[in-house]
Amino acid sequence: MSASRILAVARRIAQGFRRDERTLGLIFIVPIVITALLGWVIRDQKDVTVQVVIVNEAGAPGQRIVDALTRATIGAPDGIEVIAFADTRDAAADSLREGNGDIALVLPSTLLEDVSAGRRPKLTVITAGTDPAVDGAALGKLQGLMATLAGELAAASGGRAILPEIDRETLYLTTETDTLDVLAPVFLAYFAYFFVFMLTGISFLRERTGGTLERLLATPVSRAEIVVGYSLGFGFFAILQVIVLTVFVLARVDVPSIGPLPAFTIGLDVQSVGSPVIAFLLAVVLSLGSVNLGIFLSTFARTELQIIQFIPLVIIPQGLIGGIFWPVDRLPDVLAVVAHALPMTYAVDGLRAVMLRGADFGDAAVRLDFLVLTGIAALFVVLAGATIKREVA
Amino acid sequence: MTAPAPAVEAAGLHKSFGTVQAVDGIDLALAPGRIYGLLGPNGSGKTTFIRMVAGLARPTAGTARVLGTLMPNRDLLGRIGYMPQAEAIYPELSVGENLAFFARLEGKSDREPVDRVLELVGLADRRTTPAMHLSGGMRRRLSLACTLVHEPAVLLLDEPTVGVDPALRAQFWAHFRQLAAAGTTILVASHVMDEADRCDELIFIRSGRVLARGTSVEVRARAGTTDLETAFLHFSGLDTEGRPLEAPVA
Numbered sequence: 098m099s100a101s102r103i104l105a106v107a108r109r110i111a112q113g114f115r116r117d118e119r120t121l122g123l124i125f126i127v128p129i130v131i132t133a134l135l136g137w138v139i140r141d142q143k144d145v146t147v148q149v150v151i152v153n154e155a156g157a158p159g160q161r162i163v164d165a166l167t168r169a170t171i172g173a174p175d176g177i178e179v180i181a182f183a184d185t186r187d188a189a190a191d192s193l194r195e196g197n198g199d200i201a202l203v204l205p206s207t208l209l210e211d212v213s214a215g216r217r218p219k220l221t222v223i224t225a226g227t228d229p230a231v232d233g234a235a236l237g238k239l240q241g242l243m244a245t246l247a248g249e250l251a252a253a254s255g256g257r258a259i260l261p262e263i264d265r266e267t268l269y270l271t272t273e274t275d276t277l278d279v280l281a282p283v284f285l286a287y288f289a290y291f292f293v294f295m296l297t298g299i300s301f302l303r304e305r306t307g308g309t310l311e312r313l314l315a316t317p318v319s320r321a322e323i324v325v326g327y328s329l330g331f332g333f334f335a336i337l338q339v340i341v342l343t344v345f346v347l348a349r350v351d352v353p354s355i356g357p358l359p360a361f362t363i364g365l366d367v368q369s370v371g372s373p374v375i376a377f378l379l380a381v382v383l384s385l386g387s388v389n390l391g392i393f394l395s396t397f398a399r400t401e402l403q404i405i406q407f408i409p410l411v412i413i414p415q416g417l418i419g420g421i422f423w424p425v426d427r428l429p430d431v432l433a434v435v436a437h438a439l440p441m442t443y444a445v446d447g448l449r450a451v452m453l454r455g456a457d458f459g460d461a462a463v464r465l466d467f468l469v470l471t472g473i474a475a476l477f478v479v480l481a482g483a484t485i486k487r488e489v490a
Numbered sequence: 491m492t493a494p495a496p497a498v499e500a501a502g503l504h505k506s507f508g509t510v511q512a513v514d515g516i517d518l519a520l521a522p523g524r525i526y527g528l529l530g531p532n533g534s535g536k537t538t539f540i541r542m543v544a545g546l547a548r549p550t551a552g553t554a555r556v557l558g559t560l561m562p563n564r565d566l567l568g569r570i571g572y573m574p575q576a577e578a579i580y581p582e583l584s585v586g587e588n589l590a591f592f593a594r595l596e597g598k599s600d601r602e603p604v605d606r607v608l609e610l611v612g613l614a615d616r617r618t619t620p621a622m623h624l625s626g627g628m629r630r631r632l633s634l635a636c637t638l639v640h641e642p643a644v645l646l647l648d649e650p651t652v653g654v655d656p657a658l659r660a661q662f663w664a665h666f667r668q669l670a671a672a673g674t675t676i677l678v679a680s681h682v683m684d685e686a687d688r689c690d691e692l693i694f695i696r697s698g699r700v701l702a703r704g705t706s707v708e709v710r711a712r713a714g715t716t717d718l719e720t721a722f723l724h725f726s727g728l729d730t731e732g733r734p735l736e737a738p739v740a
Contacts, residue, residue: 105594112591113582116620312578312636315544316595317568 098325102318106326110300111333120296124334128288128342132281136365139277147235148180149242150198152189155208162204166242177238190223200224200235202242281346281367282452283421285339286380286444290387291412293335297327297391298404305395310485320485324478328388335384336377343373371451375458379451382470383444389477396484415441420449443469495558497522497644497675498543502552505538505698512538514698515552520677522643525670527689528679531726535698536679537575540646543677544572556644568596571642575649577633581622585613585632588621589639596640607635610665612658626653634662638669645669645676651685663688683718694725701725 114120151166153159167179180198183189189201203221205211211218222239224232304310313323349366390411391404398404418425418432419441428436436442447466450456456463496519505513513535520526528536541547542554545562554561556570579588589604608614611631616624621632630653637645645666651659663685666676670690678689686692692709694702702709702725706718713721720730728734 099597101597101599102595105591108594109580109583109587109591112584112587113580116582308574308576308578309580311546312572312574312592313595315546315567315570315572315574316592317564317597318595319564 098319098322102322103326103329106318106323107329107333110327110330113300114334124292124296124338125341128284128292128338129345131288132284132342132346132365135280135284136277136367139275139280145234146176146178147200147238148178148198149239150181150183150189150192150201151179152183152186152201152203154185154206155204156206158209159204162208165248166202169242177242186221186223193223193225199231200239202239277365278368279449279453280421281365282369282376282448283445285342285346285376286383286448287416287419287421287441288342289335289339289380289384290415290441290444291408292338293331293384293387294391294412295404295408296334297331297388298395298398298407299401300331301327301392301395302398302401302404306399314485320482323485324389324392324482327392327481328385328478331388331391332381332384335387336381339377339380339384343377347373369452370455371453372455372457375463376448376451379444379447379467379470382467382474383440386440386470386474386477389474389481392481393477393484415439418442420445440470440473443473494522496520496555497557498677499555499558500539500543500552501555503539503542503549503554504551505535505542505547506550511698513542513549516695516698516700518693518700518703520675522675523670523673524690525666525676525678525688527686527692528677528695529681529686529692529722529725530695534696534726536695537648538698539695540572540648540677540679543644544570544646546572568640569643571637571640571645573634573637573645573647573650575652577629579621579629579632579636582620584618584620585624586617588632589635592636593639598640603639603641607638610638611635612661627655627658630654631658643674645674647676647678649679649681651680651682659685683722686718686722694722696726 149170151163153163155162163182170177170179181189181192183192183201186201186203189198189203192198193201201223203223205219205221208218222236224235226232301310304313344364346365346367347369348364350363352361352363354360394407394411395404398407416422418428418436419439420436421441425433425436425442425446443466447463447470450460450463450466458464458467498518498520500516500518503513503516503518504511516535516539528539530536538547542549543556543561545556545564545567548562556563556566559566580591583591585608586604589607593599593603605614608617611634613628613631613635616628621629624632630651634647634650637647651662654662659682666678667688670676678685680686687706689706691703691705693700694709702712704712709725710716710718710721713724715721715724723730723732
């Protein structure tokens with residue numbers, strides 16, 4: 098191994114990018130735009146008022162409850178509004194179908210009877226059922242109404258209303274934690290993995306098809322020096338990308354209103370309690386694996402389009418089952434086994450542990466994640482080296 | 491006085507790809523400081539032969555030695571300059587960056603060798619031009635410069651002057667002559683006959699075998715012609731109009 102030859106290969110890659118502004122933009126600007134877009138969508142979603150249709154099948158006793166519920170929603174801060182009343186659930190369902198109302202709450206005809214007999218009355222909630230996320234949000238907002246309902250029911254039964262008080266506590270971060278706080282740290286790794294794979298794959302394919310690889314092999318450079326040089330060259334850009342994106346995700350810079358321009362905020366101000374350095378190291382070993390995966394898979398592509406075709410094959414599945422959106426331990430058994438063979442799974446686990454729980458290398462899980470990622474990177478270094486055909490090493 | 495040790499030596503060299511015998515038993519010894527022309531029709535095995543000598547392909551049988559060392563051998567690659575048919579340069583790198591890159595791989599990190607070959611191929615004023623903006627002939631010159639940057643003892647040039655204009659070709663050959671005078675052994679695969687005439691010795695190969703070898707005068711005499719082009723056709727098994735000869739070439 099000669100350090101100067103390795104550096105020559107790495108430098109060649111950096112020089113190639115210097116004149117390629119569009120690729121530089123792809124590396125640095127695109128991840129920020131996408132993460133910012135994600136933050137915007139998650140954080141600044143309009144607070145939709147859930148419109149409730151109340152169905153009273155219980156007659157006069159129910160009407161008292163309906164009135165109480167309606168009063169409770171007026172001026173309520175949690176965005177719930179009673180917009181209509183119906184006598185039958187069919188009428189309410191029709192109303193929802195026509196787009197009038199999001200959710201229907203049915204007070205059954207047996208309401209008074211049940212409450213008087215000390216049985217728990219059974220309420221029916223009707224939603225569209227086409228979007229679990231929307232339904233979940235609507236049901237959540239209905240919870241507030243339920244408390245009011247409980248009071249009214251207690252009154253109806255002549256007993257005393259006992260309203261449970263709910264107090265939330267969290268182990269990590271704060272109750273303000275939102276989806277973005279959980280997603281942003283692992284997006285760092287996912288972007289680095291994706292871009293490094295794509296750029297290395299295409300770059301090495303060009304070496305193979307453009308004749309420069311053959312030309313390299315006619316110099317005293319060794320295959321190991323080529324692979325390490327590539328890892329350094331692309332690793333350099335991956336590292337810069339991870340640093341830029343980490344700063345963007347964690348920072349919050351409030352820019353005051355200047356003249357006609359409104360005030361705005363740069364950075365996502367994502368909550369994190371962990372060491373950015375350890376998160377960074379995890380992202381780096383993940384990227385090293387990605388460089389060498391790109392070199393390895395470039396053997397199986399004849400054109401740049403065929404490199405792009407590997408993206409739905411190797412990048413997207415890792416995004417789906419690597420634990421970014423759904424926890425790996427809740428995956429079906431077969432998928433969980435597959436997930437444990439993917440580097441993204443370990444990177445996501447490690448990054449969440451570090452950024453959200455503040456774990457460090459003292460944590461056995463983080464150590465394991467780091468070791469597995471290093472092992473996968475080493476495996477692909479060897480595989481990448483093996484695809485560089487040469488008569489002498 | 492004994493003959494100097496050959497710079498390149500092939501003994502019973504074979505290379506087959508499946509059932510195709512690309513190189514079918516070549517025995518050759520090339521003396522240092524001479525320019526050899528490797529002639530033959532397309533598909534005759536010229537490039538495969540050169541690639542084995544350059545250590546890029548392993549012989550199926552037989553041996554190739556360069557400067558006495560059995561090829562392939564990575565350490566010896568620093569003493570060989572190989573210019574492939576296709577320009578193997580990085581289009582997004584500038585002329586100077588391409589040269590500096592290959593120089594560093596050959597263990598030369600200073601500016602001097604780069605300046606020297608830039609001057610040599612007439613690209614000194616293009617140092618900062620990205621290679622993708624060069625004309626075809628300039629790219630060819632850059633490719634040659636990358637091959638010369640480490641002052642190799644053995645030069646293997648696969649059709650080096652394709653797309654190079656006659657004036658520049660004359661410059662190339664003047665330089666090859668200088669290098670040979672300084673002891674460099676040069677093997678040039680070519681189709682250009684006036685170029686072949688400048689070689690010290692010609693080697694005709696066809697179907698992976700050496701058909702004739704000698705100076706331009708000797709080769710023409712053997713083919714029974716005064717014209718090298720006709721000799722080429724003769725050894726390629728073709729008549730003067732490019733049609734296959736009835737009788738096999740002796």
